[in-house]
Amino acid sequence: MNTDDINLAYKVRHALNEQLDTLPASTTDRLAAARAAALARKKPEASFLQVKPTASGWRAALAGFGTFVSGPAMSRLAIAVPVLALVIGMGGVYQHGQQQQIADLAEIDAAVLSDELPLTAYLDPGFNAYLESQQRRQ
Numbered sequence: 001m002n003t004d005d006i007n008l009a010y011k012v013r014h015a016l017n018e019q020l021d022t023l024p025a026s027t028t029d030r031l032a033a034a035r036a037a038a039l040a041r042k043k044p045e046a047s048f049l050q051v052k053p054t055a056s057g058w059r060a061a062l063a064g065f066g067t068f069v070s071g072p073a074m075s076r077l078a079i080a081v082p083v084l085a086l087v088i089g090m091g092g093v094y095q096h097g098q099q100q101q102i103a104d105l106a107e108i109d110a111a112v113l114s115d116e117l118p119l120t121a122y123l124d125p126g127f128n129a130y131l132e133s134q135q136r137r138q
Contacts, residue, residue: 104135 020028108131112122121127 108135 023031
């Protein structure tokens with residue numbers, strides 16, 4: 001149980017205790033029987049320092065490790081690892097896109113430089129429209 005659960009239990013107990021005098025006797029008897037049944041089923045408190053005499057050395061050495069693995073540090077780690085993987089993946093996708101754009105521009109530059117057009121053709125506004133239409137086709 002975490003602190004919020006314990007606080008809620010205390011608040012419920014306090015609210016029930018305030019109204020205890022106004023409850024009918026049959027209700028208080030049923031509540032007492034339910035409490036007794038719950039206490040009978042309650043597991044004994046186990047301390048992580050208790051070691052069974054039949055436990056092996058490894059089992060005794062790792063007895064407290066289960067509480068560490070399931071503690072709040074592990075839940076934070078369970079959130080941090082996927083977020084970190086997502087950030088790294090998105091960075092990789094961005095880098096790939098940048099490299100692809102550079103390769104496309106280099107291909108256009110190589111095609112322009114190897115072509116035998118006069119220089120005035122490159123200054124024509126229609127030439128830019130032609131280049132854009134060629135990029136859209138690819």
